[in-house]
Every structure is written in structure tokens, then in C-alpha cells.
Amino acid sequence: MEKKEYDEFIGKQYVSRIAFKGDYPYIAPFLYVFDGKFIYFLSTKYGKKVELIKSDPQVAVEIEKYSADMAQYRFVTLRGQIKEVTSEVEKIDVKERFVDMIREKDLSPNVLSALGHSPQDQPESILNEDKCNVWKLVNVKEIVALKNS
Numbered sequence: 001m002e003k004k005e006y007d008e009f010i011g012k013q014y015v016s017r018i019a020f021k022g023d024y025p026y027i028a029p030f031l032y033v034f035d036g037k038f039i040y041f042l043s044t045k046y047g048k049k050v051e052l053i054k055s056d057p058q059v060a061v062e063i064e065k066y067s068a069d070m071a072q073y074r075f076v077t078l079r080g081q082i083k084e085v086t087s088e089v090e091k092i093d094v095k096e097r098f099v100d101m102i103r104e105k106d107l108s109p110n111v112l113s114a115l116g117h118s119p120q121d122q123p124e125s126i127l128n129e130d131k132c133n134v135w136k137l138v139n140v141k142e143i144v145a146l147k148n149s
Helices: 003-012 048-055 088-104 109-115
Strands: 015-018 026-034 039-044 057-065 073-084 131-149
Touching: 003 057, 003 073, 003 131, 015 039, 015 048, 026 048, 026 088, 026 109, 026 131, 039 088, 039 109, 048 131, 088 109, 088 131
Parallel strands: none
Antiparallel strands: 015 026, 015 057, 026 039, 039 131, 057 073, 073 131
């Protein structure tokens, strides 16, 4: 795929897998939002993924879409680094994008538990409580974007 096509594809999806380095490779699913330039992720402030990011921020991010019978597929893999967002303005913008995405995609309230919140919370709790880290993919060194014809 060309850049315009894979950017559009990334913008339509919202689930990724991130592969981390460690004693052994570690892969975890992450919700994400894309602002046209950066892919952003939210995570709890604890857990293996946070430890791995802090010890080595180099990752591979994969975003995919397959038809049920595998006759059609698209995927994008990006190799880069995950950096914690520290700017309060940027963090608020990203969290607002997540709230909008959760509402627009009509995602289950259970996704909030992956972000350190209770499934009984409203998505806006992401904005009002500081329970999650905001990350972005930076220094992308390689992009592989493939689809079948």
C-alpha cells in the first residue's frame, strides 16, 4: 500500500498489537487513535508492558484486518519507539480522541478496564481521572503495508 492508503487504513482501525523486547518477545493488544501523524496508545500505569517500554522503548506495532475466510487482508507493521507523552495539552487531546473513539465505535464498557478504569465508569472518566499513561509511536524506522489484490 502507498502512504495515503495505509494512513487511511490506520485511521479506520482502532486495535493494534505491540511486540516488545525482553528476555522473550512479548506481544500485547492495545487500543489506539491516529491523528494523521502519530499513533497514540493508552495503558494502565502498571504491568509488564510499562516495565518493558521503560527498559527498551523499541517496538513493532501491527494493525490488521482480515475477512472471515481470509480471502481479503490488509496489515501494516511499523517499527519504532514508544515514548510517554508528558505535555498536558497533548495528553488531554489524546484522551479526548479515545473518548470519542470509544463512543463512535460503540465499544463495550469492558475496554475501560484495560485503561485502569472500571467498566461501570463512563468513557469520560479517562479525562477526569489520571489512571492511565499516554504513549505515542515515534522514530518509525520501517513501515510494511500489505494487502491482497
